[in-house]
Amino acid sequence: MRPFAAPAADRATAVGAEVLPRHVAIIMDGNGRWAKKRHLPRIAGHRQGIEAVRRVARAARALGIEALTLYAFSSENWRRPEEEVSDLMGLLRLFIRSDLEELVRDNVRLRIIGDYRRFTPDLVELLDNAVARTAVNDGPILVIALNYGAQAEIAAVARRMAERARDGLLDPSVIDETMFEGELETHDLPPLDLLIRTSGEVRLSNFLLWQAAYAELLFVDTLWPEFDGDTLAQAIAAFAQRQRRFGGL
Template sequence: MDGNGRWAKARRLPRLAGHKQGVEAVRRVSKAAREQGIEVLTLYAFSSENWRRPEEEVRDLMGLLRHFLKNELKDLVAENVRLRVIGDYRALSGDLVAMIDEAIARTSVNTGATLVIALNYGAQAEIVAAARRLATAATAGEIAPDAIDEAMFSDALTTHDLPPLDLLIRTSGEQRLSNFLLWQAAYAELLFVDTLWPDFDGAALADALAQFGRRQRRFGGL
C-alpha cells in the first residue's frame, strides 16, 4: 500500500493526512475484496524497515493502527471476517499487542474471508526464521535434513495456513517487492499500478482482477 506520503505532498498536506486517507482506502478495498469474492487479502501495513522513518511518523502510524483496530473490530466480527497478523507484531507496544491479540481471538472462529495484516514484517526475516526452525528440528533428530523440501519449508512460514498467493499488487508506480512475501510470490502474478494507495478503491481492485484474469499462468510449463 504505497503512496500515502506522495498523495499528501501533492495536496500540500502533512504526511499524516495521507496515512489517514490510506486507512480509508483499507476500509474500501477490504469491503470490495469481500464483495468480489476474494478469499484472502493481505495488506502490507508496516515493514520491519519502516522503523527507520522519523519517530513522529512511526508514532502516528501506530496511532492509526490503534484507531483501525478499535473501530473496525465490530465490523470484522459482524461480517464473519477472520483477522490474521504476520510479522513480529509482539515487538510493538504492549497495549497495541493486546489489541491485536483480542482482535485475532474474537475473529478466530469466523469462517468468511480472511484479512491478513503484515505488521513489522519482512520476508527475508521470515525465511531466515523458517530455516532456523528446520535446522533446529534437524539437529534434534526430529527431521532428516534430506527430507526438507519446498512443501516442508512453506509449512514453516507464517503463511502456512493460507492458500497460495495468486496476485500481488503494488500501488504508486513503484516496481519492486520491498521484502514482501518473497517466497510466496515465486509464481504469483505481479501487477504494478500508478494509482496512489489513498486513491485505490473497489473499481481499481476490479480492474486489477480483470487484468489477472486475462493472464496465462503456466507455472513453468507450456
C-alpha cells in the same frame, strides 16, 4: 503505465469465479506522495490510506476473494522518523477499535503476520484480542502484515529446521519446498495468486518473497489513498487475462 485492458464498463462483471484470485496481496504505497501533492503533512496521507484499506477490504469481500493480505508496516519502517512511526501506530489502534465490530459482523477472520510483538504491550493486546474475536469466523480472511519482512521470515524457518536437525528431530534429506512452505506464517492461507503494488514503484520491498514465486505481479500508478473498489476490480480483470503456466506450456 496502463496495466488494465478490460473496458471500464465490464471490469467489475467480466471475471468469473473460475478465474477469480483466491488470495490477493497489496503493497500499499504512496500515502506520503498523496499528501505532498496536496501540501499536507504525511499523517494526512496515512489517514486517507486507512480509508483506502476500508474500501478495498469491503470490495474484496464483495468480489468473493478468500484472502486479502495488506503490507501495513514493514520491518524496515522503523527507520522512519519516530513521530511518523508513532502516528502509524495510532492509526492502527484507531482502525482496530473502529472496525473490529464490522469484521465480526461480516464473518471476517483477522490474521496478523510479522513480529508485531515488538509493538507496545497495549497495541499487542489490542491486536491479540481482535484476532481472538474473529477466530471463530469462517468467511474471508483479512491478513495484516505488521513488522513483517520476508527475508526474516525465511531465515526463521531455516533456523528452526536447522535446530531440529541438530537435535536429531529432522532428517535434512527430507526437507523440500512443501515442508519449508508449511513452516511459513502463511502456511494455512490459499496460495498467493495476485500481488499488487501501488504508486508506480516496481519492486517487492521484502514482501512475501517465497509466496510470490508464481504469483501474478501488477504494478499500478494509482497512489494508495486513491485506490478503491473499482481499481481493485480493474486489477482482477487484468489478472483474468493472464495465462498462468507455472513453468509448463
